[in-house]
Amino acid sequence: MAIFLAIKLDGKKLSQKIAGQLQQRVTKLKARGVSPKLAVILIGDDPASQIYVRNKRRMAKKIGIETSDLRLPVATSEEKLLQIIAELNNDVTVHGILVQLPLPPQINEETIIQAIDPLKDVDGFHPFNMGKLFMGAPYAIPCTPNGIMQLLAEYRIPLAGKKVVIVGRSNIVGRPLAALMINHNATVTVAHSYTKNLFELTRRADILVAAVGKAELFSQTAIKSGAVVIDVGINRNAAGKLVGDIDQIKVADIASYLTPVPGGVGPMTIAMLMKQTVDFAERSVK
Ligand SMILES: Nc1nc2c(c(=O)[nH]1)N[C@@H](CN(C=O)c1ccc(C(=O)N[C@@H](CCC(=O)O)C(=O)O)cc1)CN2
Numbered sequence: 001m002a003i004f005l006a007i008k009l010d011g012k013k014l015s016q017k018i019a020g021q022l023q024q025r026v027t028k029l030k031a032r033g034v035s036p037k038l039a040v041i042l043i044g045d046d047p048a049s050q051i052y053v054r055n056k057r058r059m060a061k062k063i064g065i066e067t068s069d070l071r072l073p074v075a076t077s078e079e080k081l082l083q084i085i086a087e088l089n090n091d092v093t094v095h096g097i098l099v100q101l102p103l104p105p106q107i108n109e110e111t112i113i114q115a116i117d118p119l120k121d122v123d124g125f126h127p128f129n130m131g132k133l134f135m136g137a138p139y140a141i142p143c144t145p146n147g148i149m150q151l152l153a154e155y156r157i158p159l160a161g162k163k164v165v166i167v168g169r170s171n172i173v174g175r176p177l178a179a180l181m182i183n184h185n186a187t188v189t190v191a192h193s194y195t196k197n198l199f200e201l202t203r204r205a206d207i208l209v210a211a212v213g214k215a216e217l218f219s220q221t222a223i224k225s226g227a228v229v230i231d232v233g234i235n236r237n238a239a240g241k242l243v244g245d246i247d248q249i250k251v252a253d254i255a256s257y258l259t260p261v262p263g264g265v266g267p268m269t270i271a272m273l274m275k276q277t278v279d280f281a282e283r284s285v286k
Pocket residue numbers: 051052055098099100101102123143144172234242261262263264265266267268269270
């Protein structure tokens with residue numbers, strides 16, 4: 001059996017390259033009198049969400065995107081949040097609206113997502129945008145799947161005719177990624193908690209995407225030799241170390257390409273959020 005030492009799909013490096021490209025687009029927009037602006041809403045004090053929002057704000061600042069930060073107490077009512085979203089929908093200076101997930105239990109996620117103007121929905125979660133994506137004509141694309149597609153394109157990894165297995169069927173990753181991969185002519189299987197003989201399935205994948213949130217679930221025996229492996233998981237192992245859904249050390253010996261954790265899919269999620277905000281700002285002047 002051939003032994004591969006996987007090539008790293010470097011999301012951190014690509015996200016920095018994209019930031020540079022976006023900086024130039026923002027400079028041009030500002031010269032035309034348009035300042036791209038992203039409204040970020042964070043409810044509660046979930047430590048991981050606070051880190052993600054801080055990183056989003058930092059990258060926006062670096063690129064020249066204005067942010068308006070709304071931090072609301074964990075007890076915020078759904079009604080109050082809907083009122084804030086309505087105001088942002090009507091604010092012509094705001095190009096993108098993002099509500100950081102997860103939300104506290106008193107707030108219905110679907111109600112909130114549906115309240116955001118689809119044309120300002122930088123997350124691409126609104127049913128209008130999901131529908132467009134599944135029809136093969138996307139307007140806004142969820143950021144994590146979009147980041148994965150950009151990474152594959154950057155490293156010139158072909159998708160047409162490839163067997164793709166996506167493990168995880170969330171609205172944030174698995175489902176929209178399946179639609180994107182189908183739009184690129186891949187043959188896609190989506191596995192989930194009810195899937196039988198999971199590793200038999202993943203062992204047949206040319207491209208495996210792991211998005212289940214179980215620390216180092218997939219090791220060598222779950223992977224086909226030479227497969228491209230995308231690790232979307234962000235977990236803490238027993239020692240408290242940040243790890244993905246893939247056993248990175250073992251799988252690096254058998255995969256052809258592998259996204260690291262950290263530094264793979266995560267930074268690309270934020271880069272795609274920035275790109276979508278700039279796309280929206282440009283569309284507002286066309
Ligand atoms: N409104 C949204 N909420 C959430 C989304 C989303 O796309 N939109 N996705 C996730 C969280 N998320 C972005 O919001 C996100 C997760 C992880 C990273 C990231 O850069 N991870 C780093 C590691 C960070 C760490 O040290 O913990 C990496 O992988 O290198 C960015 C964004 C759920 N909510």
